[in-house]
Amino acid sequence: MFKKIFNGDTLFELIKCLIIILTIVVSVYPLLYIFSVSISDPIEVMKGNVVLWPKGFCLDSYKEVMKNPNIITGYVNTVIYVVVGTALSVAVTTLGAYALSNKRLIFRKFFNKMFVFTMFFSGGMIPTYLVIKWCGLLNSMWSFLLMGAVSVYNLIVMRSFFEGLPKELEESAFIDGANDLRVFFSIIMPCSKAIISTMVLFYAVGIWNSFLWPFLLLDDKAKYPLQVVLRQIIISGDTKMSNSTSDVSTLPETIKYATIFFSVLPILCVYPFVQKYFVKGVMIGGVKG
Amino acid sequence: MRANDKNSRTKQKSKFAKRLSDSKYLLLMIAPCVLYFIIFKYWPMFGLITSFQNYSVFKGITGSEWVGFKHYSTFFHDPYFFTVLKNTLLLGIFNTAWNFPMPIILALVINEIRSNKLKKFTQTVSYFPHFISVVILCGMVMSCLSPRGGIVNNIVVLFGGKPINFISDPKYFRTIYIASGIWQTTGWGTIIYLAALTGVNVELYDAAAVDGANRWQKLWNVTLPAIIPTIVVVLIMSVGRSVTIGFDKVFLLQNDANISTSEVISTYEYERGIIKGNYSYSAAIGLFMSVISSLLVIMTNTISRKLSDTALW
Numbered sequence: 001m002f003k004k005i006f007n008g009d010t011l012f013e014l015i016k017c018l019i020i021i022l023t024i025v026v027s028v029y030p031l032l033y034i035f036s037v038s039i040s041d042p043i044e045v046m047k048g049n050v051v052l053w054p055k056g057f058c059l060d061s062y063k064e065v066m067k068n069p070n071i072i073t074g075y076v077n078t079v080i081y082v083v084v085g086t087a088l089s090v091a092v093t094t095l096g097a098y099a100l101s102n103k104r105l106i107f108r109k110f111f112n113k114m115f116v117f118t119m120f121f122s123g124g125m126i127p128t129y130l131v132i133k134w135c136g137l138l139n140s141m142w143s144f145l146l147m148g149a150v151s152v153y154n155l156i157v158m159r160s161f162f163e164g165l166p167k168e169l170e171e172s173a174f175i176d177g178a179n180d181l182r183v184f185f186s187i188i189m190p191c192s193k194a195i196i197s198t199m200v201l202f203y204a205v206g207i208w209n210s211f212l213w214p215f216l217l218l219d220d221k222a223k224y225p226l227q228v229v230l231r232q233i234i235i236s237g238d239t240k241m242s243n244s245t246s247d248v249s250t251l252p253e254t255i256k257y258a259t260i261f262f263s264v265l266p267i268l269c270v271y272p273f274v275q276k277y278f279v280k281g282v283m284i285g286g287v288k289g
Numbered sequence: 290m291r292a293n294d295k296n297s298r299t300k301q302k303s304k305f306a307k308r309l310s311d312s313k314y315l316l317l318m319i320a321p322c323v324l325y326f327i328i329f330k331y332w333p334m335f336g337l338i339t340s341f342q343n344y345s346v347f348k349g350i351t352g353s354e355w356v357g358f359k360h361y362s363t364f365f366h367d368p369y370f371f372t373v374l375k376n377t378l379l380l381g382i383f384n385t386a387w388n389f390p391m392p393i394i395l396a397l398v399i400n401e402i403r404s405n406k407l408k409k410f411t412q413t414v415s416y417f418p419h420f421i422s423v424v425i426l427c428g429m430v431m432s433c434l435s436p437r438g439g440i441v442n443n444i445v446v447l448f449g450g451k452p453i454n455f456i457s458d459p460k461y462f463r464t465i466y467i468a469s470g471i472w473q474t475t476g477w478g479t480i481i482y483l484a485a486l487t488g489v490n491v492e493l494y495d496a497a498a499v500d501g502a503n504r505w506q507k508l509w510n511v512t513l514p515a516i517i518p519t520i521v522v523v524l525i526m527s528v529g530r531s532v533t534i535g536f537d538k539v540f541l542l543q544n545d546a547n548i549s550t551s552e553v554i555s556t557y558e559y560e561r562g563i564i565k566g567n568y569s570y571s572a573a574i575g576l577f578m579s580v581i582s583s584l585l586v587i588m589t590n591t592i593s594r595k596l597s598d599t600a601l602w
Binding site for chain 1: 504
């Protein structure tokens with residue numbers, strides 16, 4: 001009897017459903033909980049009554065977050081870094097990948113090996129830090145934007161994409177006397193909007209979330225991106241805002257949760273619309289790379 | 290065309306010059322990329338020779354005194370050496386062992402979902418944690434595990450237990466690190482397997498059905514073999530990366546109370562190098578780590594080529 005069930009399709013269906021439900025619940029619950037706590041009445045939170053849905057309604061913790069000048073500066077800085085850094089990264093990666101995909105390029109194999117090797121071996125934290133120090137880039141936003149400018153993975157994804165484009169596209173233009181740069185900007189680029197937007201998203205999220213190098217390389221508080229500010233508030237528990245009297249209506253916990261939700265919000269808002277681009281990028285990289 | 294033929298008959302040198310001039314615009318396009326790799330990837334690698342010196346910022350690499358393997362032998366005799374190495378290896382091994390199979394299982398399950406809507410929804414929802422930054426992740430973990438009102442401790446109390454200060458207890462550190470990693474990476478990791486699964490020949494399922502195979506047997510004999518090459522490639526990559534524990538998450542989850550299990554090579558490197566300014570010693574620690582992880586990649590690659598004919602190179 002037991003063996004029959006085990007061998008049959010019923011158990012299969014059962015396990016399948018269990019895993020799906022578990023996956024959905026585990027993925028959604030933490031954020032939902034954080035959202036619920038952040039807008040709930042602090043007294044209910046303290047009693048431990050908030051389990052899934054918000055209890056009561058109170059936006060004081062969000063007001064407290066908005067009052068914190070560091071968070072606002074961090075937000076603005078991050079937006080600047082994301083815009084500048086993404087533009088830089090996408091430009092360098094796209095140009096490099098196109099050249100790399102072209103069989104005419106001299107030393108092509110050598111460049112390929114040179115780039116891929118860095119996926120498996122790196123100088124490590126200290127030598128990289130010293131190089132940046134040596135370049136005089138410490139405490140400048142260019143330090144981490146430049147050092148993260150190219151991701152080998154993204155470079156390979158783009159190269160694979162360009163290699164898949166039909167060669168006739170370029171050939172007709174060459175006959176008309178155009179050079180590689182012209183071909184790239186007026187023929188290849190318009191055909192590659194989808195993959196370029198994927199790259200924009202990959203790099204933008206990477207810079208939005210980057211913590212380690214800004215943390216190591218920036219000293220000036222006014223230059224901190226959001227993630228470094230967040231560390232002070234969420235991890236080190238520094239929820240005390242500038243000269244705000246300790247309010248009964250807010251808890252350090254609810255402020256933390258409000259901060260977390262506030263900083264995830266932009267990604268949460270764009271995510272459903274751009275998700276398919278990310279997946280496309282991974283597919284290209286995964287299948288060919 | 291005829292001009293090309295003529296050129297090929299002339300000396301090697303002019304052929305080279307021709308190729309060079311043929312790709313001059315391409316070289317221009319790749320130049321920023323090459324420059325980037327030289328400055329930010331290869332220069333630091335060259336900088337690793339500071340680990341054989343008593344490096345001083347004022348004297349530079351050329352002026353600093355050579356000390357051979359002194360820093361390495363100091364590291365091997367360092368009282369923290371075994372703890373740090375043990376923590377790194379255990380965390381890396383357990384992390385890979387837990388994190389590696391999860392996406393495969395989930396991908397196989399997602400692949401079995403018949404309703405397209407539910408499939409899309411499950412994918413969308415499970416990919417999302419990937420986009421949460423490591424700082425937020427650690428913040429969420431700490432809030433949820435907090436002994437004062439964290440959801441996990443609320444559950445512990447509900448079942449009559451005492452609140453546990455998970456984050457300050459060394460024995461929970463690895464579990465926290467690995468579980469949060471599973472939460473964040475499992476969904477995203479399925480993409481590559483799902484891509485491979487789209488290439489499975491549907492006729493194979495029909496053939497299996499004719500032979501009277503049930504769904505377990507189809508899964509085991511048709512679906513799984515189709516993704517074996519992908520599994521091997523991912524395995525090689527993840528074993529190679531296993532010991533290169535990312536600095537960020539360990540650093541953020543680390544505190545004075547759990548340091549006995551949470552101090553790994555990368556955090557130790559940070560502490561000795563950036564905090565204490567002992568650059569050479571720290572570079573030696575880093576190189577030691579890089580060598581171990583390179584050896585691991587080579588080893589897994591060789592083994593998998595012998596066993597399954599799938600390899601990265």
